[in-house]
Amino acid sequence: MSVGETALGHLPLRAVRFPGKYIQGPGAIRLLGAEAKRFGSRAFCILDRGIAEALRQKIQSAFGNQSELSIVTHGGNCTMTEIASLEGHASKYRSDCIIGLGGGKALDTSKAVANGLNLPCMVVPTIAASDAPCSALAIIYNEDGSLDRAMHLARNPDVVIADTNIISAAPARFMAAGIGDGLATCIEANACRASGADNTFGFQGLELAFAIARLCEDTLFEFGARAMAECREGACGVATERVVEANILLSGLGFESCGVAAAHGIQDGLCELEETHSSLHGEKVAIGILGELLLQEVESRTFNKYKSFMEKIGLPTTLRQIGIPSATHDKLHQVALRACRDGDIIHNEPMPVTPDMVVRVLRELA
Numbered sequence: 001m002s003v004g005e006t007a008l009g010h011l012p013l014r015a016v017r018f019p020g021k022y023i024q025g026p027g028a029i030r031l032l033g034a035e036a037k038r039f040g041s042r043a044f045c046i047l048d049r050g051i052a053e054a055l056r057q058k059i060q061s062a063f064g065n066q067s068e069l070s071i072v073t074h075g076g077n078c079t080m081t082e083i084a085s086l087e088g089h090a091s092k093y094r095s096d097c098i099i100g101l102g103g104g105k106a107l108d109t110s111k112a113v114a115n116g117l118n119l120p121c122m123v124v125p126t127i128a129a130s131d132a133p134c135s136a137l138a139i140i141y142n143e144d145g146s147l148d149r150a151m152h153l154a155r156n157p158d159v160v161i162a163d164t165n166i167i168s169a170a171p172a173r174f175m176a177a178g179i180g181d182g183l184a185t186c187i188e189a190n191a192c193r194a195s196g197a198d199n200t201f202g203f204q205g206l207e208l209a210f211a212i213a214r215l216c217e218d219t220l221f222e223f224g225a226r227a228m229a230e231c232r233e234g235a236c237g238v239a240t241e242r243v244v245e246a247n248i249l250l251s252g253l254g255f256e257s258c259g260v261a262a263a264h265g266i267q268d269g270l271c272e273l274e275e276t277h278s279s280l281h282g283e284k285v286a287i288g289i290l291g292e293l294l295l296q297e298v299e300s301r302t303f304n305k306y307k308s309f310m311e312k313i314g315l316p317t318t319l320r321q322i323g324i325p326s327a328t329h330d331k332l333h334q335v336a337l338r339a340c341r342d343g344d345i346i347h348n349e350p351m352p353v354t355p356d357m358v359v360r361v362l363r364e365l366a
């Protein structure tokens with residue numbers, strides 16, 4: 001029984017969850033020190049090793065000399081070992097808050113560390129490649145790099161700072177992947193609504209969450225291509241601002257509070273194949289979206305609308321483009337079995353989904 005079903009009467013409980021504060025704009029990182037000071041004088045900062053050197057100076061100057069600050073470099077993966085080790089360092093430092101800066105794995109590690117120590121958490125995404133930063137989930141990996149599980153955290157980050165100067169200077173491929181992840185949000189929200197499935201924390205979503213998911217999709221269709229053009233020039237303009245908001249905030253609120261379905265179910269299945277590991281999460285979600293639309297048997301006009309938009313953005317639309325040149329039955333069956341595990345998110349679709357159906361739609365995307 002889900003949490004939402006404990007309601008008295010026949011109407012379910014509905015819920016949404018949010019980060020405490022979300023700040024976005026060019027140069028927003030300069031507010032890091034002032035925001036951290038609200039939680040106390042000692043901040044423990046976990047910095048993505050990929051951008052450590054580029055950001056260290058910016059972080060130090062954001063803190064001035066007014067706060068104590070400890071900066072450590074993230075090990076690269078979000079494992080229980082990494083989390084335990086950083087928890088040890090942070091409590092030895094007697095931190096008042098945990099700050100994570102970087103991509104998804106560094107941010108998820110920081111959220112898990114803050115959760116473990118029951119400390120306030122601030123995150124600074126340096127790419128807009130997924131909708132993970134605002135959520136109360138951390139994706140935990142095994143030491144060998146395979147997926148372990150999603151850790152459910154007690155609360156969402158207290159502060160999210162999206163500096164669009166930093167984000168728009170990153171390779172355009174990250175922005176495209178975030179658009180892929182964001183494009184799934186409304187489609188999956190609608191699937192959950194139609195089936196009555198719960199969101200990621202066991203309730204049905206409130207209307208507000210569905211309105212946010214709709215705004216996310218509308219924003220991406222309107223500003224996605226222009227934002228990609230700006231990003232390729234390394235320029236941060238109005239379209240970039242709108243798409244960063246959609247990729248990080250709107251999609252984050254939407255997926256968490258409305259629920260996820262077949263697009264993410266298929267991406268989870270695709271992760272079973274080693275050859276997809278060099279593709280980004282949002283690139284595999286893009287394939288998942290097309291698979292979901294085929295499962296739903298939408299009109300070809302609707303399918304083509306999403307597919308041609310993805311092509312315009314530079315997202316993959318075939319299995320070949322995510323590293324699977326020969327889509328054998330065995331491989332597709334392996335993906336389908338993982339996607340269709342009992343109780344998994346693919347069953348949030350309004351129609352029953354079987355492994356055979358998944359193999360059939362993936363074959364159409366070969």
Ligand SMILES: [Zn+2]
Nearest residue numbers: 130131181285
């Ligand atoms: Zn996602």
